[in-house]
Amino acid sequence: MNVNRALALLFAAPMALLPAASATSLDLSGAFLLDPGSQTSGNLSGATVRIGLSDVTLGEATAAFGVSNRAVDVSLSRGLDLSALGTVNARVSGAVAFSGGTRLSSSASGTVGPVALSVGAQVWTVPQAVFDPLAPFGPEVTSVRPSGWNVDVGGRYRLDRDTVVLVSGSLGEQASVAVGGEWRRGTLSLRGGGRVGADVLGVTGGLTVRGENLTVTLDALVGPSSLGVTGGLILPAPLEDRESSLRLYFAYEPWRTNTVTLRYGAVFSVEAGRGELTADARGGSGGAGVRIGYVLPLGGAEEEGGDE
Numbered sequence: 001m002n003v004n005r006a007l008a009l010l011f012a013a014p015m016a017l018l019p020a021a022s023a024t025s026l027d028l029s030g031a032f033l034l035d036p037g038s039q040t041s042g043n044l045s046g047a048t049v050r051i052g053l054s055d056v057t058l059g060e061a062t063a064a065f066g067v068s069n070r071a072v073d074v075s076l077s078r079g080l081d082l083s084a085l086g087t088v089n090a091r092v093s094g095a096v097a098f099s100g101g102t103r104l105s106s107s108a109s110g111t112v113g114p115v116a117l118s119v120g121a122q123v124w125t126v127p128q129a130v131f132d133p134l135a136p137f138g139p140e141v142t143s144v145r146p147s148g149w150n151v152d153v154g155g156r157y158r159l160d161r162d163t164v165v166l167v168s169g170s171l172g173e174q175a176s177v178a179v180g181g182e183w184r185r186g187t188l189s190l191r192g193g194g195r196v197g198a199d200v201l202g203v204t205g206g207l208t209v210r211g212e213n214l215t216v217t218l219d220a221l222v223g224p225s226s227l228g229v230t231g232g233l234i235l236p237a238p239l240e241d242r243e244s245s246l247r248l249y250f251a252y253e254p255w256r257t258n259t260v261t262l263r264y265g266a267v268f269s270v271e272a273g274r275g276e277l278t279a280d281a282r283g284g285s286g287g288a289g290v291r292i293g294y295v296l297p298l299g300g301a302e303e304e305g306g307d308e
Helices: 004-021 300-307
Strands: 023-032 048-058 061-068 073-080 088-095 104-112 115-124 148-158 163-172 176-185 186-198 200-210 214-224 227-235 244-252 262-272 277-282 287-297
Touching: 023 277, 048 073, 176 200
Parallel strands: none
Antiparallel strands: 023 048, 023 287, 048 061, 061 073, 073 088, 088 104, 104 115, 115 148, 148 163, 163 176, 176 186, 186 200, 200 214, 214 227, 227 244, 244 262, 262 277, 277 287
16 A cells, blocks of 8 residues: 555545534544564554544534554544434444555444444454554453454343343354343442353343442453453542543453453543643553553634634
8 A cells, every 4th residue: 555645645635624624633642562572462563653633524424534654544423313212323434554454343323212222343354453552452342363353232221210221242253142231229330141152151240339539340250161350440530620530440351262361551631731631551461552642622722712
């Protein structure tokens, strides 16, 4: 693939849209792996630096564009308000690596009365770490296989104010189905159910405790030959003098055959100037890494000055 041509195509479109765009942001980030030679990390070397534009209004949709020293990426999302019926949100994204290989994904979610549904699909021919070096160690499940496909489906049905039925399933690398329920009692939520599928069979349970300035979650899967534990902590305002947030997470899931068994990390964000500064530290089986990012809203100062 011609890198210069890819860069030109990537930035020609968003720059042409800027005069008519609203709430556009400039995204800057740099990531560095402490063990770049591991297979989990995609055998990357050196830092990954990315620059992009997000929240670009394109008709009734919102677009984002980005380029790094390893790949180009683009995404398009749109929401639809169905008035009394509910809402529908859809997103498609794609990325092309300069070294060869692509990754395509799409997702949709919606609510109609007491029912909430979601579906997502991915297909890739290169590890996700090529596009996001820290992805294998993130809180979300990310396959470390060099190529494959996956489809996820989820549903929620609210029986009453405090009781929700949960159903989810996946096809592709490790097909499985999970069924359970969630019971909410004020600041406490309890979950229970079971999961069955390829190389997994067990019961599930978990809880979420919400405080004024703290949210803690813990979930587990236990079976004859299956084990998994995930948890996290969210502080919405660790700094009193400015907007900020802190998230800690961990996951130990040996029952999964296509992901990093152990994952852990911290994600911190804080208001800095006109934008937001973020810092990630993530690790697990096979390596670790750090990332620093900054999101700067464009045109904000001019708009505020024009309102005075």
